Amino acid sequence: MIAEAGLSALWLAAGLALLQLVLMVVALRSGADVRRAMRSIAVVQGVLTLIAFAMLLIVFARSDMSVALVFENSASNKPFIYKVAGAWGNHEGSMLMWVTILAVAGAFVAMLAHRTSERTLVAALGAQAVLALGFYAFLLIASNPFARLWPAPPDGQGLNPLLQDPGLAFHPPTLYLGYVGLSVAFSFAVGALLTGEVDSRLARAMRPWVLGAWILLTLGITAGSYWAYYELGWGGYWFWDPVENASLMPWLAATALLHSTNVLAARGALKAWTMMLAVIAFSMSMVGTFLVRSGILTSVHAFAIDPQRGTFLLALLAIYVGAAFALFAWRGSSLKEGAPFELVSRESGLVVNNLILTVILGVVFVGTLYPLFVEAVSGEKLSVGAPYFNAVAGPLALLLAVLVGVGPLLAWRRQRRPVLHRLQVPALLGATALAITFILWRDMHILPRLGFTVGAYLAAASILPLVGRNPLRAPVATWGMVVAHFGISVALVGMAANAAFSSERLAIAKPGDVLSVGPWLVQLTDVVPTAGKNWTAVEAELRAAKGAQLVTLTPQSRYYPDPPTQTNESSIRTFWNGQLYTVIGNQDASGAWQLRLWWKPFVTLIWAGGALIAIGGALALIGRLWRLAWRRRPSGDAEWRKERYA
Amino acid sequence: MSRAIRFAPLALLVLILAVLVWRLATPADTNVHSALEGKPLPAFNLPAIIPGKPALSSAELATGQPHLVNVFASWCVPCVTEVKVLQTLKDRGVHIEGIAVRDRPDDLADFLARNGDPYERIGSDPQSDVQISLGSSGVPESFVVDGKGVIRYQQIGPIDASDVPMILSKLEQAR
Amino acid sequence: MRRLLLLVALIAAQPLFADSNLPPAYWANRQLPDPREEAQAQALMEQLRCLVCQGQSIADSDAELAGDMRDLVRRRIAAGDKPAAIRAWLIQRYGTWISYKPTAEPAAWPLWLAPLALLLVGAWMARRRIRVGRS
Numbered sequence: 001m002i003a004e005a006g007l008s009a010l011w012l013a014a015g016l017a018l019l020q021l022v023l024m025v026v027a028l029r030s031g032a033d034v035r036r037a038m039r040s041i042a043v044v045q046g047v048l049t050l051i052a053f054a055m056l057l058i059v060f061a062r063s064d065m066s067v068a069l070v071f072e073n074s075a076s077n078k079p080f081i082y083k084v085a086g087a088w089g090n091h092e093g094s095m096l097m098w099v100t101i102l103a104v105a106g107a108f109v110a111m112l113a114h115r116t117s118e119r120t121l122v123a124a125l126g127a128q129a130v131l132a133l134g135f136y137a138f139l140l141i142a143s144n145p146f147a148r149l150w151p152a153p154p155d156g157q158g159l160n161p162l163l164q165d166p167g168l169a170f171h172p173p174t175l176y177l178g179y180v181g182l183s184v185a186f187s188f189a190v191g192a193l194l195t196g197e198v199d200s201r202l203a204r205a206m207r208p209w210v211l212g213a214w215i216l217l218t219l220g221i222t223a224g225s226y227w228a229y230y231e232l233g234w235g236g237y238w239f240w241d242p243v244e245n246a247s248l249m250p251w252l253a254a255t256a257l258l259h260s261t262n263v264l265a266a267r268g269a270l271k272a273w274t275m276m277l278a279v280i281a282f283s284m285s286m287v288g289t290f291l292v293r294s295g296i297l298t299s300v301h302a303f304a305i306d307p308q309r310g311t312f313l314l315a316l317l318a319i320y321v322g323a324a325f326a327l328f329a330w331r332g333s334s335l336k337e338g339a340p341f342e343l344v345s346r347e348s349g350l351v352v353n354n355l356i357l358t359v360i361l362g363v364v365f366v367g368t369l370y371p372l373f374v375e376a377v378s379g380e381k382l383s384v385g386a387p388y389f390n391a392v393a394g395p396l397a398l399l400l401a402v403l404v405g406v407g408p409l410l411a412w413r414r415q416r417r418p419v420l421h422r423l424q425v426p427a428l429l430g431a432t433a434l435a436i437t438f439i440l441w442r443d444m445h446i447l448p449r450l451g452f453t454v455g456a457y458l459a460a461a462s463i464l465p466l467v468g469r470n471p472l473r474a475p476v477a478t479w480g481m482v483v484a485h486f487g488i489s490v491a492l493v494g495m496a497a498n499a500a501f502s503s504e505r506l507a508i509a510k511p512g513d514v515l516s517v518g519p520w521l522v523q524l525t526d527v528v529p530t531a532g533k534n535w536t537a538v539e540a541e542l543r544a545a546k547g548a549q550l551v552t553l554t555p556q557s558r559y560y561p562d563p564p565t566q567t568n569e570s571s572i573r574t575f576w577n578g579q580l581y582t583v584i585g586n587q588d589a590s591g592a593w594q595l596r597l598w599w600k601p602f603v604t605l606i607w608a609g610g611a612l613i614a615i616g617g618a619l620a621l622i623g624r625l626w627r628l629a630w631r632r633r634p635s636g637d638a639e640w641r642k643e644r645y646a
Numbered sequence: 647m648s649r650a651i652r653f654a655p656l657a658l659l660v661l662i663l664a665v666l667v668w669r670l671a672t673p674a675d676t677n678v679h680s681a682l683e684g685k686p687l688p689a690f691n692l693p694a695i696i697p698g699k700p701a702l703s704s705a706e707l708a709t710g711q712p713h714l715v716n717v718f719a720s721w722c723v724p725c726v727t728e729v730k731v732l733q734t735l736k737d738r739g740v741h742i743e744g745i746a747v748r749d750r751p752d753d754l755a756d757f758l759a760r761n762g763d764p765y766e767r768i769g770s771d772p773q774s775d776v777q778i779s780l781g782s783s784g785v786p787e788s789f790v791v792d793g794k795g796v797i798r799y800q801q802i803g804p805i806d807a808s809d810v811p812m813i814l815s816k817l818e819q820a821r
Numbered sequence: 822m823r824r825l826l827l828l829v830a831l832i833a834a835q836p837l838f839a840d841s842n843l844p845p846a847y848w849a850n851r852q853l854p855d856p857r858e859e860a861q862a863q864a865l866m867e868q869l870r871c872l873v874c875q876g877q878s879i880a881d882s883d884a885e886l887a888g889d890m891r892d893l894v895r896r897r898i899a900a901g902d903k904p905a906a907i908r909a910w911l912i913q914r915y916g917t918w919i920s921y922k923p924t925a926e927p928a929a930w931p932l933w934l935a936p937l938a939l940l941l942v943g944a945w946m947a948r949r950r951i952r953v954g955r956s
Contacts, residue, residue, distance in 0.1 A: 234881040241876065270950070272647055276655065296669045298676075300876030311670055318663050325656040332652040340952040348951045355943045362939040367932065369665065374928055376668045382928060385878075385921025387868055392936050504863070506852045585883075588844050651946065678872045681916040721841050748841035748885065773846040774889035781914035783872040783886060 003067050003146040006055025010096075010146075013048035013103060014136035016041050017129040024126025027119070028194060035118050039110040042125050045132070046107025049100040056096055056145055060087040066152035069093060069145050075158040075562060077534050085169035086159045091293065091309065092145035094172060098289075099135040101180040102128065105209075109184055115205040116188070117197055124184075124191030131183055134316040142312055161535065161560040161567055167227030175220035175247060179285035181213025182254055186282035189275045190324055193331045198271045203264035206278070208621060210261055214254040215617040221247050222610030232300075233568035233583045235504070235598045237606060240389040243301035245368045246288030252361040253281035256354045263350050266412060270347075271335040273354060276328060283321040284361075290317055296372070342414040349407035356400045363392050394447050401454045401492060404485050405461030422464055430457030437500075444500050451496030458489035476623030484616025491609025497602035505597040508588060518599025520546045520580060522553075527584070527593055535560045537569070540584040540593065544573070555584040579603050677802045680781025680789075687795045688779045692769025695746050696755050702743050702769030708795030712820035713741045714813070715789040716765070717777055719749050720757035722785040728804035729761045735810060736764040740817060744768040747777050747785055788813075792820035841885060848895040849888030855899075862895045865904040868921045869894075869911065878921065 020041050027034045059067045061084050063076045073093070074086045087093045106128040113121055139145065163169075188206045192198045224247065229237040238244060257277040263270045291297055294310025341347040367384045374380055405426055409419040433456035437449045462485035466474055505517035514523045522544045530539045537558040544551050553571035560567070573580045578601035585594030682688070687704050694701035707713050716732060718725045736742055744765040746754050749772070758765075771777055780789065782800075790799040790813070799816045801809070853859040863880065869890065871882035879887040879894075890911075897907050911919050923929035 232881075236881070279655075290666070294670065296666065296674070298674075298875045300874070307670055307673065314663070314666055314670065318659075321659055322656070322663075325659055329652040329656055332647045335647065337950070340950055343951055343953050351947050351950050355940075355947055359936060359939045359943055363936050366935045369662065370932055372669055373665050375674075376665050378928065380928055381916060381918040382923060383870055383918050383921050384923055384932060385868070385870070387922035388932060392933075396936065504852075506850050508850060585850065586845075594850050676875065678875075678915055678918060681912070681914055719841060748843045748889075750842055753842055772843055773892060774886060775893065778886075778890065778893060778911075779914065783915070 002055050002058050003064070003148065006052040006059075007144070007146040009048045009052040009055065010136065010140060013045050013052065014133065014140060016045040016048065017103070017132045017136060020045070020129035021126055021133065024122055024129070027122050027126075033118075034122060038122050038125050042103075042110035042129070043107045045129070046104040049096075049103040053096055053100040056087050056093060057084055059146075060084055060093075063156065064152075065154065065156055066148055066150070068147045068149045071149055071153055071156045073156065073159055075156040075534075078159060078164065079533060081166075081169060082159055082164045085163070088172055089159060089163045089168075091306065092139070092143045094176070095135065095139055095143055096145050097173065097176055098180055099132055099139060101176055102132045102135065102183055105180060105184050106132065106187075109187075109209070113205050115201055116192075117195070117201070119195045120188075120191050120197045120202065122191075123194045124187045127187035127190040127194075128183065131187065131320060134319065138309075138312050138316065142309065158534075158560075158562040160563065161558070161565050165227070165231060167223060167231065171220060171224050171227055174216050174223060178213050178215075178217030178220050178254075179250060179282075179288065181209060181216060182250060182278075182282040182285050184209040185213070185254075185257060185278040186324065189278035190327060193275060193324075193327045196331065196334055198264075198275060198335055200265050200268045203261045203274065207258075207261045207265060208625060210254060210258050210278075210281075211617055211621045211624075214251070214258055215614050215621065217247070217251045217254060218610060218614040218617065221251055222607050222614065225610070226607045230570055230572055230581075231567075233570050233596075235502070235581055235596075235600065237498070237603075239300070240367075240386045241299050241301055242297040242368050243288075243292050243299045245364050245389075246284075246291045249361055249364055249368075250281055250284040250288060252357055252364070253277055253284050256357040256361070257281050259350050259353055259357075263347050267338070267347060269338055269341070270351070270354075271337060272328075272332060275335070277354075277358075279321070279324040279328065280361075283317070283324070286313070286317045286320065290314055291368075297368070344410060344415045346407065346410040346412045346415075349403065349410050352403060353400065353407060356396055356403070360393050360396050360400070363396070364389065367392070390447065395450075398447075398450050398454050398492075401458050401488060404488060405458050405464075408462075408465045408481060408485070423461055426457045426460035426464070429460050430454065432456070441500065448496040448500035451492050451499070455489045455492035455496060458492065459486060462486040462489060476626065477620045478623075480616045480618070480620030480623055482616070483619055484613045487609045487612025487614075487616055489609070490605050490612055491607075494602055494605025494607075494609055498600055498606065501601040502603070503599050505595075507595050507597075508592045509595050510590075510592045515595065515597060517580075517597040518578075518601070520544050520597075520599055522580075522582070522597055524593065524595065527587075530556065532558075534562065538584070538587075540582075540595070542571070542582055542595075542597075544580055551580070553580065553582045555582045557584050557586070574604060577601055678783045679802065680797070680800045682781045682797050683800055685797060687789075687791055687797055688776075690769075690776045690779060692745065692771055692776060695749065695768055695770035696751050696758075699765065700767045702745065702767040704795065706767065707743065707791050708793070710793040711741055712793055712798075712817045713743055713791045714817065715743050715745060715780075715791055717745045717747060717780070717782050717785055717787045717789070719747045719785050720753040721749070724804040725757075725786045726761055728786050729758075729764065731805050731807055731810065732764040733762050734807070735805075735813065738814065740814070741766055745771050745776055747771045747774055790816045790820055845885070845888045846892035848892040850891075851895075853895050853899055858898050859895075861904055862891075862898045865898070865907060866891055866894055868908070870919050870921055872915065872919065 023034045023038055026032055059070055060074055063070060063074055063083060065071045069092055073090045074083055088097045106125060110125055185206055188202060192202045225237045260270050260274040260277050264274045290310060290313040293313060294307055295305035367388055370384055371382055374382055405423060409422055430453045434453040437444055437452055462482055465478055466482055503518040505515050507515050509515060509524045511524050511526050514521055522542050524540060525543055526541045528539055530537050535558045537556040539554050539556045542553040544553060551573045553573055555571040556569040558567050558569055568583050570581055570583045578599060581598040581600060583596040587593050687707055689704045691703040692701055732742055742764050746768055786804050788801040788805055789797050792798050798820045805813060853862060866880035867878045869879045871877045871879045871884055871887040873884035873886050874882045879890045894907060908920055917924055923932050
């Protein structure tokens, strides 16, 4: 019953989306006032998809094996949280999550957006409904999550043990909220291109949505990186794997879009660039989803591979992105830009910022797809991996980081007073860091060396907007910018430290052996069998000592019978100055065990930086929304619609 | 905004879609082929692995006759049925040499006793050294080597009964 | 679904298809005594694709062939071979697919030119947005 209720809700929602499309067309052609109808329908569509998703969660929570999806992805002996998370740990469930977020986002836009003109809002809601329609069709025709199995089997096939982890339960929903959140920006852009109303009002309406999606993407990528680091057992946090790149590309586009929207909101300029970025950002989300699910690129993260479904997704991608680009080509000439910006101004700084971010995005895109292109043309199989991306994106990112220190100091319109003297202290800090790396570590590679230099410089430079004024009276949005930019420097330093100072120790050890890694002495004291709810393992007991500090670590090599898989559970101890990371491997013929030990100084700064970036974004969002609410208070102030910039 | 800029994204999209459609239509071959087809066999000298079976070196593969070099192992499941097909090839006069990858003498002797022994020589490759130097990346694989010691063809995966005519013709061409 | 599970099982987890009966090669999971050589070997191993679990480098892969390749890399580096020579030797055998670092061949030139080209195109498109010169 529950499954059927979910399926019916989904059909109804699809019908409503279709109705929204019709209404939009009618409104745009005849100018009829469909505002109230459009808003109500969008809200009901959102509620219906939420019901459908809730039904799916319920059948998973109850381990209802008569639903095919539950049988294929769950088992009754799983811990409860993973039973529920299993709902989205597969293709159909994650597509249902995707469409739910699309519809709910549309509902919220319908309820909350008030700064755009009604025409544009109607067009945007219509565009959002069109996006949802494709996915409804996909779900209902090709990927029904509620399909039944008859007779119902007694128990399920289990969930991949790699997915039975809190990090991986949290990672997809966060990323999806980000990817699909960008659909709102896409819809606004499409709507505005249709009505011709691309202006600062649009930017101000779009901005909270872009910011929200961007924050979630930042969190999702940071969490994903940390999850891969501790779960996969090789101590790496980013591999430039095609699936990782698929998540990075929307983030890069969204970052550029965020900054471009600011210019459109403040000056009514960069119309074409902002609209194009809004389209590209969601397009990258769709490209990412396609790459991950179609299996056309070799990846260690590949998920729910099915070329047939890949084809459907490609068709949706072609239609949506093609239509948006065609719309841009048709309407682009009507986007009138104003006078050019002064060379030294906030706007110009943001143009350069956008340029570099877009180039990095382009480089990642080319690197990811180039092997396909070469193979199609010449049949040769070449690989593009970390050495390429690090060599190309690294310096670009460092250049960008240097400019990030300068941009916020520039005034809008025209920076009259010189600003470079304000950067003396940060530059000095950077130079000092550089000198120290030369004195103490002559063999360090150039990229980490520059990472330390630019990181030190940016850490100081990012705080400058708050210096020389009362920080407590600065707008919360400015705090947000400062924290986010500071987070970049923290992450940079973490990456540089990891690249320059990580020490690894591989050994074959018997109980009693002592190994050294970095400043630590680690003794393997014992290896014992152990077991959990649905796994058995061998667990090593390691005693690590550094000076007076003594810690114990217990890495495991686990075996899950259902489905049969062996995984490494690394054991990590975090200190203020780094992490001790340990993994146990196989036993060899003489009874000795493979051990991998790492000492990674300051590696946690990488994810701390990512978290800070997200927190900065959250502060900026809160700051803007609060100011909006403040200005809308019933004080009879007729100027409440105007916005000033800090 | 010029026409070029306005239509560039669309043009780019068409190009990208073309590549993606091509890839969906012609799925990637996940096998890694040796790049030594058409090149001389790398020099190697493998010790014998079981008593009574001569060792294998590259010099013995350049004596004027074509040879079929079979990279296999006793722990390789598809090799069990492949050995029978190799036997039929041997009965047709093909010279078959084996490279046993990561194998133990006892296990290999056992394997040959149970499944048949079409090999004239078997070399022991306990650390996949020669397998790697040939550009082979799994078992079983077979190489057609001509009389001058040049690799003419690589078969990835087991040789089925249905592949026999093809292998025979490759060996003919390698004379 | 089974395909998916098998596929995922083949990656970060230990491969459970047929394994040989011999232990890993000596240098597959041991570090070279000279830290400089070990660092060179490690850097090279991270740039070579595992041919069994093709989404990983041989440094990270648990596959036997990856272990044997690690052993080969370490032995060669200890014997004095340069990493570039070892990489070239492997490319001679397996083609450019095995090297995560694109080579200097003409097919790879667009990759290296891409960042410059993108910067120039972007700068040209932005040229009218910024006024350079006195007001």
